[in-house]
Amino acid sequence: MKNDFRKQVIESRKNKDTKFISLNSQIITENLLSMDCIKHANTIMLYLDFNNEVKTDQLINKLISLRKTVASPVTIKNERKLIPFEIINLKEGIKIGAYGIREPNQEISNEINIENIDVLIVPAVAYDKNCYRLGYGGGYYDRFIGRLRDDAITIGIAFDLQIFDSIPKEEHDAQLNYIITETNTYIGKK
Numbered sequence: 001m002k003n004d005f006r007k008q009v010i011e012s013r014k015n016k017d018t019k020f021i022s023l024n025s026q027i028i029t030e031n032l033l034s035m036d037c038i039k040h041a042n043t044i045m046l047y048l049d050f051n052n053e054v055k056t057d058q059l060i061n062k063l064i065s066l067r068k069t070v071a072s073p074v075t076i077k078n079e080r081k082l083i084p085f086e087i088i089n090l091k092e093g094i095k096i097g098a099y100g101i102r103e104p105n106q107e108i109s110n111e112i113n114i115e116n117i118d119v120l121i122v123p124a125v126a127y128d129k130n131c132y133r134l135g136y137g138g139g140y141y142d143r144f145i146g147r148l149r150d151d152a153i154t155i156g157i158a159f160d161l162q163i164f165d166s167i168p169k170e171e172h173d174a175q176l177n178y179i180i181t182e183t184n185t186y187i188g189k190k
Contacts, residue, residue: 002168006134009126012161013052024182025055027158028135033062037153043112045071045084046121048094048102053123054157057090064089071112074103075140082143082144084112119153120145120177127156128167131176131188145174151175160184 019147044063049056062087063070064087073082075098085104086095097103124133133156135141145154154176160183179186 003137005168006125006137008035009134009162009178010051010170013159016052016159017162021052021055024159025049025184026058028054028063028159029059031182032059032121032155032157035155035178035180037081037177038063041068041118041153043069043071043116044119044121045073045112045117047123048072048074048157049123050099050101052171054159056121060087060090069112069116071117072104073140073144074106075099075101080138080140081138084117085109086112086117099112099134114144114147115149117148117152119155120148121155121157123155124158124162126162126164127158127176127179127186128164128169129186131156131179131186132167132169133176134167134169134173137157139172142172145176155180157181 044142046056060070070087071084074085075082077098085106086109087104093105093109094102095105124135128135156176156179158181160181175189177188
């Protein structure tokens, strides 16, 4: 059931044109930048977008210009683990990693201590209105979220078409603090 649902949502997102993705990603970026938790954070970890996810390059550049420490995950496939590495800039500091996803180049980036992460911005295939996420099936982010400080803020970003009243979920699936879309903010765990 989870896999069929996942495929449907990925397909509907893939069918969106570049203009839709760019415009709505920009709106979501502006919504994020207006949040107090983003304004007050020192270290923010977020994903590098892939396959019509909400675009993050503009957000990353803005956060770097605001003198935030910005990190993105390096995926260690054989350990099914994410390791945060700092993004200095998107031009020279990025390489293609596991699953064909962009990630910081470990040779020129510094690893970030997970204890230093104030805000984690995660991707997902879908979310429900209570801020539970349906990921891509590897459990990487669910495990990573479980290792964050208790006061770290977790935010999912998505297009409205990825939000549902309910999604298939299991006991180990993490609930986020917020989900931000182009038209809404959903509040989950306090």
